[in-house]
Amino acid sequence: MAIGRPRTSSRHRLTARQRAGLWIANLAAIAFLVAPLVPVILGSLHSEKSLQQDVRSLLMKPGDFTVANYRLILSGGAARGPIFEQVSYLPKSVERFPTAFLNSAMVGLAVTAATLVVAGLSAYTIARLGLPWTQALLKASVASRMIPLIVLMVPLYVMFRRYGLLNSLWGVIVAEIGFLIPYAVLILTPYFASLPSELEDAARIDGCTRFTAFLRVLLPLATPGLAACGVILFVISWHELLIPLIVVNRPELMTLPVVLAGLVSDYFVFFTLMMAICLLGLLPTVVLVLLLRKYIVRGLVAGALKG
Amino acid sequence: MNLPALVCLVVVLAYPIGYAAYLSVHEVSLRQLRSGEMPWAGLANFARLLDDEVFWLSLRHTFVFVVVSVVLEVVLALGIALVIDDERVWISRVTRALILLPWAVPPIVNGLLWAFIFNAQYGYLNRTLSAIGVIDEYVNWLGTPGLAMAAVITAYVWRTTPFNILLYHAALQGIPAELYEAADVDGASPGQRFLGVTLPLLLPVIAVSLILRTTFAFMVFDEILAITQGGPGNDTWVAAWYTYRMSFQPPFNIGLGAASAWMLALIVGVISLVYVRFLYRRVEL
Numbered sequence: 001m002a003i004g005r006p007r008t009s010s011r012h013r014l015t016a017r018q019r020a021g022l023w024i025a026n027l028a029a030i031a032f033l034v035a036p037l038v039p040v041i042l043g044s045l046h047s048e049k050s051l052q053q054d055v056r057s058l059l060m061k062p063g064d065f066t067v068a069n070y071r072l073i074l075s076g077g078a079a080r081g082p083i084f085e086q087v088s089y090l091p092k093s094v095e096r097f098p099t100a101f102l103n104s105a106m107v108g109l110a111v112t113a114a115t116l117v118v119a120g121l122s123a124y125t126i127a128r129l130g131l132p133w134t135q136a137l138l139k140a141s142v143a144s145r146m147i148p149l150i151v152l153m154v155p156l157y158v159m160f161r162r163y164g165l166l167n168s169l170w171g172v173i174v175a176e177i178g179f180l181i182p183y184a185v186l187i188l189t190p191y192f193a194s195l196p197s198e199l200e201d202a203a204r205i206d207g208c209t210r211f212t213a214f215l216r217v218l219l220p221l222a223t224p225g226l227a228a229c230g231v232i233l234f235v236i237s238w239h240e241l242l243i244p245l246i247v248v249n250r251p252e253l254m255t256l257p258v259v260l261a262g263l264v265s266d267y268f269v270f271f272t273l274m275m276a277i278c279l280l281g282l283l284p285t286v287v288l289v290l291l292l293r294k295y296i297v298r299g300l301v302a303g304a305l306k307g
Numbered sequence: 308m309n310l311p312a313l314v315c316l317v318v319v320l321a322y323p324i325g326y327a328a329y330l331s332v333h334e335v336s337l338r339q340l341r342s343g344e345m346p347w348a349g350l351a352n353f354a355r356l357l358d359d360e361v362f363w364l365s366l367r368h369t370f371v372f373v374v375v376s377v378v379l380e381v382v383l384a385l386g387i388a389l390v391i392d393d394e395r396v397w398i399s400r401v402t403r404a405l406i407l408l409p410w411a412v413p414p415i416v417n418g419l420l421w422a423f424i425f426n427a428q429y430g431y432l433n434r435t436l437s438a439i440g441v442i443d444e445y446v447n448w449l450g451t452p453g454l455a456m457a458a459v460i461t462a463y464v465w466r467t468t469p470f471n472i473l474l475y476h477a478a479l480q481g482i483p484a485e486l487y488e489a490a491d492v493d494g495a496s497p498g499q500r501f502l503g504v505t506l507p508l509l510l511p512v513i514a515v516s517l518i519l520r521t522t523f524a525f526m527v528f529d530e531i532l533a534i535t536q537g538g539p540g541n542d543t544w545v546a547a548w549y550t551y552r553m554s555f556q557p558p559f560n561i562g563l564g565a566a567s568a569w570m571l572a573l574i575v576g577v578i579s580l581v582y583v584r585f586l587y588r589r590v591e592l
Contacts, residue, residue, distance in 0.1 A: 300470065
């Protein structure tokens with residue numbers, strides 16, 4: 001990808017009308033990307049009462065502003081405060097939130113680490129060996145990206161049930177690793193292929209095996225690519241609903257998306273709480289992605305195009 | 308070095324697909340799961356599936372969902388990619404920084420937040436539309452057949468368009484400046500420049516994104532669960548939702564679910580093959 005391309009700057013200067021057009025187009029694109037998140041923020045800072053009292057207003061009145069929703073969720077339902085004092089029923093998702101957040105983090109980290117190791121080894125052999133069977137492995141990775149997840153979950157449920165992996169985070173982790181390996185291979189293979197192989201060749205002349213050459217020479221060079229792939233894997237794991245929804249039904253083992261899905265039956269009662277939980281649930285990956293945007297973009301483009 | 312990956316692929320991908328085929332020709336529901344014995348059912352599950360009106364309805368909805376959402380994703384993404392490609396206004400940097408924002412939102416959160424936006428009483432869509440005077444009475448978006456599907460598609464497209472923008476943006480940056488200069492020398496209008504230079508060079512990437520987005524649109528689940536749960540009536544039942552409901556909610560008919568899962572896999576497989584055949588070949592990737 002060319003960086004600092006001369007073409008746009010060397011093209012003719014913009015007329016005032018073109019400049020205005022581009023500004024409007026950009027603002028429209030920004031509105032498209034950001035606008036749906038505005039109601040989440042506004043809703044989460046309301047009390048349910050003030051949201052329902054005025055169904056016409058767009059922005060909030062200063063007196064309506066409250067952080068009670070966040071206090072309630074972050075305390076797992078303990079810090080009720082004046083707004084929730086008299087509420088007899090609270091969605092279960094509220095008290096389950098802190099545990100689910102931790103579960104999601106644990107699953108995400110385990111899945112990311114294991115997938116990186118397993119897929120990294122395979123991607124390396126595919127990138128360096130170029131043998132027919134490693135190419136076949138690459139093709140298999142592309143093909144397995146096309147399998148709808150629900151198709152895997154029906155048989156996996158029966159298998160997990162038999163081998164005692166239902167209702168355990170291990171079941172979730174194993175299923176996610178298997179589902180993510182092909183994608184990680186697709187992201188990492190072109191990255192490894194783009195790194196120079198001369199250093200490894202030198203290391204192997206000095207007596208390294210292919211594996212130790214990979215470990216000592218290539219891995220340190222590949223840190224940016226591995227980091228990009230790792231962030232993408234973590235994001236996908238953090239987002240995954242179907243796997244934990246089917247594998248786990250004990251409350252203390254639920255991941256965040258499962259707890260959020262539990263709000264579906266509740267949301268006619270507590271929109272403001274729902275939006276606050278949503279905002280807390282999307283914060284980790286949104287912050288991660290906005291901070292590490294450049295790496296992620298490269299990884300995503302490689303995973304889609306070079307396979 | 309490939310052993311770990313191969314083991315994982317076999318255990319979690321290859322074997323389950325074969326096992327799904329096994330399940331689909333056996334009688335499997337809660338009772339059989341408990342006793343561990345699954346009697347042979349022949350093609351009874353498939354017969355029941357093809358006999359089920361809701362299954363056909365789900366397939367029809369899936370096709371509508373896939374076609375409309377993929378077209379919208381491609382068109383919107385192409386437009387936004389072209390807008391941010393022009394670096395001569397500084398605001399385009401802001402746009403570029405925000406592209407991935409919807410991609411980072413968890414799908415289930417995306418569903419819930421649009422459920423709030425579309426809510427008939429308190430939702431912000433009705434608030435906005437009435438504030439600018441487009442509607443007088445609040446619209447029951449999620450309770451009206453047709454509108455509910457449109458709502459689900461809107462939510463899904465918002466989350467998935469960024470991925471396409473990214474691909475198109477990367478491809479646009481790879482187009483050599485000389486080609487544009489040559490077009491300028493020839494006196495091409497902006498429209499001619501787009502059709503003559505930009506679009507042909509983007510075609511390979513558009514082909515790839517079509518394949519990826521189509522297969523992913525077939526899997527839509529989270530937004531359905533969060534926004535409509537298949538309603539109103541059966542109006543937003545899609546194939547993945549059908550498989551989930553049949554297998555994991557009453558009637559817990561896993562055999563039937565496996566049969567419908569296989570049908571779904573088959574359809575996606577055939578469509579991918581057709582795409583690869585026609586699109587890849589034509590653009591000589």
